Amino acid sequence: MNKVAYALIGIGVLVLAIWGAKEFLTDPGVDLLIRIAVAAVGLGLIILIGVVLRDRIRASKNDRFKGVQR
Known part of the structure; x- marks a missing residue:
């Protein structure tokens, strides 16, 4: 069960990091x-x-x- 929890946390962090990077890199204000x-x-x-x-x-x-x- 611990492996499932770690996998879900890892997937969530990865999705948020990718989304944040995309938003930052495509922001015309930066x-x-x-x-x-x-x-x-x-x-x-x-x-x-x-x-x-x-x-x-x-x-x-x-x-x-x-x-x-x-």
Whole structure:
């Protein structure tokens, strides 16, 4: 049940983030330079999170203590 709750929260946050980004980036009242800068920061964060996830998945495959219980 916890996984379902986390999935629903994640989906909700993702939808709100995408909607907010779309509204911000298409707002004519915001300067073009600011929109480009915010988009660059957002893209950089997405790439960074992707790299971290990939590294953690690779590291978990070779974890010597995977089956050890506390």
